[in-house]
Amino acid sequence: MKVLLICAAGMSTSLLVNNMKKFADAQDVVEAFPVAQLESVIDNYDVVLVGPQIRYKLKDIKKIADAHNKPADVIDMAVYGQMKGKEAMQMAKKLLG
Amino acid sequence: MNEKKSFIEKISDFANVIAGPLAKLGEIPAVAAIQNGMVGALPVIIVGSLFLVVYVLGSPSVGNSGSALLPFLEPFADKFAWMNSITLSFLALYCSVSISESYAEKLDVDTKSAGLLGLASFIIFTIGGLDEAGGIAVTAFSASGLFVCILTSLISVKIYALFIKKGFTIKMPDSVPPNIGNSFASLVPYAVCFSICWVIRTLLGFDMVSWLMGVLSPLISGADNIFVAISAKFVGMLLWSVGLHGENMWTTLFTPFGTIWLEENAAALASGTSIYNLPHVLAAFGNTGLDRLMVWPAAAWPVIFLMMRSKVQYHRTLGIACLPPAIFTIVEPVVFGLPLALNPYLLIPFILSGTVSFGVGYVLLSTPFFGKFFAAPPWATPPFVLGPLGTGDIKTAFLPIVAFVIGLVIYLPFWKNYEKSCLEQEQENEALESVGKR
Incomplete structure (x- = not known):
């Protein structure tokens, strides 16, 4: 599973990335990027998780994600703030169905 | 607890009144392009301004002491300051590329052609000839030209996209490599944009940068x-x-x-x-x-x-x-x-x-x-x-x-x-x- 995390500058989500990697399998990929780069990197991933602080951009993000056939959704505020890697990984798996 | 909740809801509702339109604003391709383009030009500003930091350290005229903080830099101080003139003070020039490319990305057209078109349109729209000393005046390239560069970038790329999408271009046979085909496809929209800019600036002599700065300057400063x-x-x-x-x-x-x-x-x-x-x-x-x-x-x-x-x-x-x-x-x-x-x-x-x-x-x-x-x-x-x-x-x-x-x-x-x-x-x-x- 390849997870793409998107936030404003890719900085705060990179904190969550570190915690998610603890619950990732060896072949899993978890990486963070700023929202401006979404379109150029989305093809390398299976699923898109969005930081809650830019949830106002979800519509735009979903448009791009849909065009590339990738599921995308906003990370729960508490999961995000407390950097809960396990829950975020579970959310990614759930989105992939 | 109920009281607290309704208070939170009130704040939340109030914030949404502001957030809703802002989110919509951010979804407008032109607005997003301006934002992304300005962010794209940021490295030029950041690196360029670092030279000015060195200038300050080596300049005796800055500060109160009357002597430079790092005196060995003093002979070079002006050379560091010059970097400011060609980075930060050429900001509009750089933005005309980055905003045009960002807008092209949003409109889903070739970014390289659009970036060049935006740059050329901006220069044609702002430079109407040589000055008395035989040089070109670069005031328009500075932040004074920023609003004009936003305008020329958006309009030229919009025209470009319209022409490409309506198929009103010079078409090459399929055997021509796509890169070459692209540069020919650009000819008609380029010609249209250049002509408009040239007519307004050179033929009619309208200098929008000076005009706009005259109108907006007090507003911007204020x-x-x-x-x-x-x-x-x-x-x-x-x-x-x-x-x-x-x-x-x-x-x-x-x-x-x-x-x-x-x-x-x-x-x-x-x-x-x-x-x-x-x-x-x-x-x-x-x-x-x-x-x-x-x-x-x-x-x-x-x-x-x-x-x-x-x-x-x-x-x-x-x-x-x-x-x-x-x-x-x-x-x-x-x-x-x-x-x-x-x-x-x-x-x-x-x-x-x-x-x-x-x-x-x-x-x-x-x-x-x-x-x-x-x-x-x-x-x-x-x-x-x-x-x-x-x-x-x-x-x-x-x-x-x-x-x-x-x-x-x-x-x-x-x-x-x-x-x-x-x-x-x-x-x-x-x-x-x-x-x-x-």
Whole structure:
């Protein structure tokens, strides 16, 4: 599973990335990027998780994600703030169905 | 508790009234292109302004002492200042490329062709001939030309996209490689854009940059005042208080103004004005500058400090985790983790601390006692470094401490209540043995 995390500058989500990697399998990929780069990197991933602080951009993000056939959704505020890697990984798996 | 909830709902509703239209605004391709384009030009501003920092260190005319801080740099000071003239003062030129490319990306047309078209259109639209000395006047390339460059970039790329999408282009046979085909496809829209710009600037002699600066200049200069500062920050904090990225959604709209102010400060400095007498307090507003110096040290740092001393175990653990990113003014962990967002106990001090501290910072920085921003360090630079680096004034390293104290005083009464309620809940949870809820 390849997870793409998107936030404003890719900085705060990179904190969550570190915690998610603890619950990732060896072949899993978890990486963070700023929202401006979404379109150029989305093809390398299976699923898109969005930081809650830019949830106002979800519509735009979903448009791009849909065009590339990738599921995308906003990370729960508490999961995000407390950097809960396990829950975020579970959310990614759930989105992939 | 019900009362608290309805209060939160009220704030939340109020924030949504502002957030809704802002989100819509950000979805407009042209607006997003301007934002992304300005961000794209940021490295030029950041690196270029670092040369100005070296200039300050080696320039005797800057500061009060009358001698340069690093005297061995003195012979080269002007050479460092020159870099400002061709980076920060050529900003509109660089933006005409980056905004055009960002817009082309949004409109889904070839970005390389669009970037070049935007650059050429801007030059044709602003340069009507040689001046008396036989050179070209570069005023239009500076931040004065920023609004015109936004206009020429958007309009030229829009025309380009219209022509490409309607298929009104010179078509090459399929056997021609796509790169060559693209450059031919560009010919008709290029010709149209060039002609329009040429007719207006050279044939009719209309210099929009001078005209617009004449009209807008008082407005732009006047917008750098404490009322704009406080109300802008209030809206930004309100958005954060419901967990929305205040800077990216709102403050960023001030970037064109902040950049013009920054460029004017830098130009004044390069021509010998002391760092203490630069014209603009809000220079670089929208991305970095005073905002980053005063706001999070007041709205986030005191909370983390209180968390680390809290009687609640959960606060202490989270506080330690939130501290390192917060030093770099990355505050999402504490905003969403504690949380500060949508927290009925801490919402008022959260909004108040950031807004008040920014206002106090504005007043302090507007005095001749502090240097003003002429350089734009990246926003995630720790405030203690950001101030001295951006203003050339070591005293600005004290401003985040002032902000911290302001924030702490505002938070304290609210925090006591919050801590008490958390403690009660923790004990309740323990009593119910329902651990693992967190």
